[in-house]
Amino acid sequence: MAIAPPYRIALNGYGRIGRCVLRALYERGGSAGLSVVALNDLADMASVEYLTRFDSTHGRFPGEVSVSDGCLHIDGDCVQVLRQATPEGVDWRALGIDLVLECSGAYHSRSDAQRFIDAGAPRVLFSQPMASEADIDATIVYGVNQSSLSGSEKLVSNASCTTNCGVPLLKLLHESVGLEYVSITTIHSAMNDQPVLDAYHHEDLRRTRSAFNSVIPVSTGLARGIERLLPELTGRIQAKAVRVPTLNVSCLDITLQTSRDTNAQEINRVLREAAESGPLKGLLAYTELPHASCDFNHDPHSAIVDGSQTRVSGPRLVNLLAWFDNEWGFANRMLDVAEHFLRVAEPNTRKD
Ligand SMILES: NC(=O)c1ccc[n+]([C@@H]2O[C@H](COP(=O)([O-])OP(=O)(O)OC[C@H]3O[C@@H](n4cnc5c(N)ncnc54)[C@H](OP(=O)(O)O)[C@@H]3O)[C@@H](O)[C@H]2O)c1
Structure with missing residues (x-):
């Protein structure tokens, strides 16, 4: 091994x-x-x-x-x-x-x-x-912009688990049906920056509350993070986040106003086809099975679109659900980006 x-x-x-x-x-x-x-x-x-x-x-x-x-x-x-x-x-x-x-x-x-x-x-x-x-020097979402690395960078960010989930989906849909406005709610498992029982937190009053007793709204930089990767959407994204009392696996609830008329079949087809072939294969997955979050524990994908939850209200208001293992998916992307970063790194900066 x-x-x-x-x-x-x-x-x-x-x-x-x-x-x-x-x-x-x-x-x-x-x-x-x-x-x-x-x-x-x-x-x-x-x-x-x-x-x-x-x-x-x-x-x-x-x-x-x-x-x-x-x-x-x-x-x-x-x-x-x-x-x-x-x-x-x-x-x-x-x-x-x-x-x-x-x-x-x-x-x-x-x-x-x-x-x-x-x-x-x-x-x-x-x-x-x-x-x-x-x-x-660069913020990379693997599958979207790793080819932008020139090799001279010293400091690179792997973005966040939520950015890795959301950006590929938004890019695909912006390129297919066009996006006017985006609103995202992250429903995120507990993390080690929350206490088991109520305790002091020096930055955030809500993070003083027991992780396993409440659904807890927390601040998120997701909208700004997406804008860094998709600057064409700057000023058109809002996001909020709640922590929920589960150990792992999270999801994005994404609401989109599209630029042209569409329907759930078209939205799901775009996402399913991207999961089946092309540069996002292995990073994006698509399912219509009746899953619950724990089914995605230890799943290496950045995003798993749950097509059974796609809703379109009127011709242009779309709502999507995408799952992600916030730990395992992100850790796998750290390895993908690390390998790519090192493969393109300037040889004279490599330690032998
Ligand atoms: N967990 C997720 O789902 C997730 C997903 C994507 C990205 N991230 C990001 O990844 C980072 C780590 O998150 P995590 O969930 O892995 O947190 P974590 O479980 O708290 O792990 C952080 C570890 O780093 C140690 N540490 C703290 N200060 C250190 C220092 N100065 N030098 C060396 N080690 C130090 C901590 O030790 P102590 O416990 O003793 O302080 C702890 O063992 C955060 O930036 C987070 O936003 C997390």
Whole structure:
């Protein structure tokens, strides 16, 4: 199960996304051509081993996991485990890595991001949208704009799980029926930035509330995130989000005003055909089966359109439902973007 390591990557932050990235790499059997050589988190070795082996959401790790000599051993591979709170605390150059996958979510500005480069990391892929476009060299939604990478970028964002779900659908529909206005509600599973029981949160009063007792409206940057990828829709998108008491899997409830008359059959045909062939095959899926969210746990797609829920009111008001595994789908896109990023990276910036 171990993969050949043409590209050496490190994970900074080994929480939900960091662990899913590592596991997805092994479950893909090396197809990504990436090798995790180090991970950095604040956690101790015993916890790193335990939470790699056992996962309440995705089940047991499907390979051999142990720790010794400062390494997390996975199927015989050594992933060096570091415990540094700052990018400067890690000697990225000595690790000989090609790319850091930043999965702590603790860095949002260009000056924050640059700290990794100054500390010797050749390039960084972030697991969240940065504060503004000026804070990053490129924001990539795989399947939509990865070919825009020139190879000279050092700091790239993998956008958000919701952007990865919504952008491919909106692009397809804008190119087919045209979009005048878009309104999106994200219905998102609980995350580790919410408490189990009521507790203080320094930014958001609603995030003080127990994750498992309420449907909780939270702020979202989804509209601005989509506009970064689809600037032709700037000023025409609004979004809101609620967290719901499930462990994983989320959906977008998308309302669209189209530029011309359409119907549910046409909308579903456009989305189904894109799922079946073309550049979004394997990233977008289509179903009309009577699913519930847990059916999509561990699903690697960025979006699964539920055609049974498509509604058209009058000739131009469309409502859609698209599922996504907010952890597993996104972790798989981190690997896709990482591999593409490294494949096109300028050779003279590659560490050998
Ligand atoms: N979960 C999702 O569905 C999802 C989907 C897409 C994108 N994302 C994004 O991915 C990022 C991580 O989210 P997550 O859900 O994986 O969060 P998480 O489960 O809280 O994981 C973050 C991990 O990073 C560690 N950490 C915190 N500060 C660190 C530092 N300075 N250096 C190294 N490690 C540090 C945390 O340790 P402590 O717990 O000790 O603080 C924790 O283990 C966020 O930006 C989030 O928006 C999440």
